[in-house]
Amino acid sequence: MKAKSILFFLLAVAASFFAASYRWGDSAHSIGLIKASGGTARHASVLASGEGTYTLIATAAVIPPYRGDARVVLEGEPRIDHAIYLSGPVVDLGLRRNPKLRDNVIHGLQPRDRIALWVVMKPPMTDPVCGAPYRDGFFGVSHEGRDYVFCCRRCAQAFSLDPERYWNNIGVRGRYQLAFYDTKTNRPVLSVPVEFQGKEKAGDECGDRH
């Protein structure tokens, strides 16, 4: 019995260690400060390139004396389709004031408020060879059950010659920023760096101008 207990204890520690150290590539959590002079996040939010949908949970506290409305913008190229939601009571009985989100603007921020935004992002597919984001005129190719898009025949040919090199290059890469701007002054009050990291680098020259 004692041996069984020790075994289960060790198994629980090992499984917990794996669970704790495993990083999910499709979501990240940022903690930041909203300041009149420009607040920052504690660290960049890192996401793994190649996923279909991502969720960024951006929590922030408002540092006095800032008060006002803040417009939230996801900045970076290529543009990512996204939706922003603000956590709040499902049924608001009006017992306490809460900031509200309308048209990506957080209204009524006051000192010491805490907010939690959920940003759901759907990046475009990219050409795995040159990294160009999908647009009209691209054509699709299926390889080993996976769909790829190409801007030109040259890229498709480069892919077919060496698919191992490019197979995982289907998502956006690089730095984005979830920026909060005060609506009156248009000055940034919080910047949250968001980084899409891939296993390999896209961006080989294909000759086409994108």
Next chain:
Amino acid sequence: MSAETGIEKRFFFKRRTWILLLSLVLFLPPLSLLFQFTQDSSFCGSWCPRMFFVWRRGETAGTLLFGMARSYMGVALVLGAVASTFFLGRFWCSHVCPVGGVSELGSWLIPAAFKLRLDSVPAASVRYGYLAAYLLLPALGLGSLCCGYCNFATVPRLFGAPFSDADMAFFFRSAGVVNLGLLVGLGFLTKGGRGYCNLLCPVGALDALSSCFGERFGRRVRVDEECCSGCGRCRDECPVWAIDVDKKAGIDQLSCIPCGMCAKVCPEHAIGYGLKTKTAEERVPAVPSYALTGQNGKDLAA
């Protein structure tokens, strides 16, 4: 030995389901009545009961205290639960916790044929293995189980998802799906519905320690060995597999939550709730050393 009392007649045991349902109204969407008075609308932020006692590598004492101040409602909740458990048993877990309540009530809706039995898993070993990792990994800078695998985040969002896009977004992520899987697999689909509570809840693990340390002083669900026939029906009914029956039933206070389900099925009425009374051996006072003294205090035996 126990100070026997009829569990089935006591309000808190008789009305446990209703108390659990009331707790869902107080803590969970769509109403979340208690959260209406504070800025945070869920167990995250000021109500977080899981993060404030975790020290992360590089964190100063000041930062740790700041974290506690930030989660002041969570601190009050956990300290209140642990203190009340010491004297009264784990009523937080059995009657109040909305997360455990949902998992247990949800399991009642699943037919018994689909349920898993976890009786053969030594719950305390898994629970404290998990708690050890929960506390040590952030201290060593090797990762964290705090937010990524949080039952207090999953259950409220499950209730909020039909009404709120922000709550629905919780489940758009792999981590959200895994959390939901844990709740369904270890909660709804286990016999008794308390697998998650019994194995993976750090607040429950702390609470259970308080229950174990306070066992001698406080009220607990206990077995009267003189009445127990060892039939084992209590063991089959226990949602946290805390009862072992050899010749007589014995309750592990490190796992027991005072739900009273064992007492309800006991044909001998051998299970009650009360203080630990002394065994016959303990009741005999220590005999003072023999002495014969006169009225003036003089030792006559000398």
